[in-house]
Amino acid sequence: MVISFRGKLLKSKLITVFTNLVLVAVVLAVSFVGYLGGNTVAASNENSNLFYCAENGEGVSLMFNVYEHTDNVNKIMDILDEYGVKSTFFIGGSWADDNVDCVRDIFRRGHEVASHGYFHKDHSAMSEEANIEEIRPSVKLLNMICNTKIKLFAPPSGAFCEATLNACTSMGLRVIMWTRDTIDWRDKDAGLIYTRATKNLKAGEFVLMHPTDCTVEALPKILDYIRENGLSSVTVSYNLGE
Known part of the structure; x- marks a missing residue:
């Protein structure tokens, strides 16, 4: 016993x-999970340079990641102008190099221009040095085109690692993620994009979109929802208090 x-x-x-x-x-x-919606990579969630939302934000930030569809970028700007609101465009360097006038027009219309890397690479698989080599050329190009200081970087596909955060810190860039992804690059359904962008939407949220045909179709309804629910559409930096 x-x-x-x-x-x-x-x-x-x-x-x-x-x-x-x-x-x-x-x-x-x-x-230590940096991103749960795509490539899961190691990155401290206590990093002061990483933002998924604006905790004390006064509005909603619509973010457009741009590597293609110049015509739709112009249509999106026209819609934003019609509603009198500003957004943040995270621009790929390779696209900017071929669309200098459009990039300059984005900035001229009062929108925020930010970096989306140069060649849409997987930053979670890069060393700190490689991250810098991929991000810095896009920042320099956008600085030159718009004659302004680029402050934000959004990693392509949301893929990043600790080396990415360290690289951006060394370059004075904030790393921006999102609270909701419309997945408009995959799902060609304006109604679905609208629902993903607006359901239970709150101030301080970052909404990820791309210049697709369905996003152009859904955008007026999204902006109507924001306005009708007492919210405002503002740039990411404004939402972060800058």
């Missing part, structure tokens, strides 16, 4: 230790 009791006691202690180890592993995993 004594041996049986000791055996049960030892088994109980082992189970407790194992359970605690599992809990520790879960906590560590949650603390």
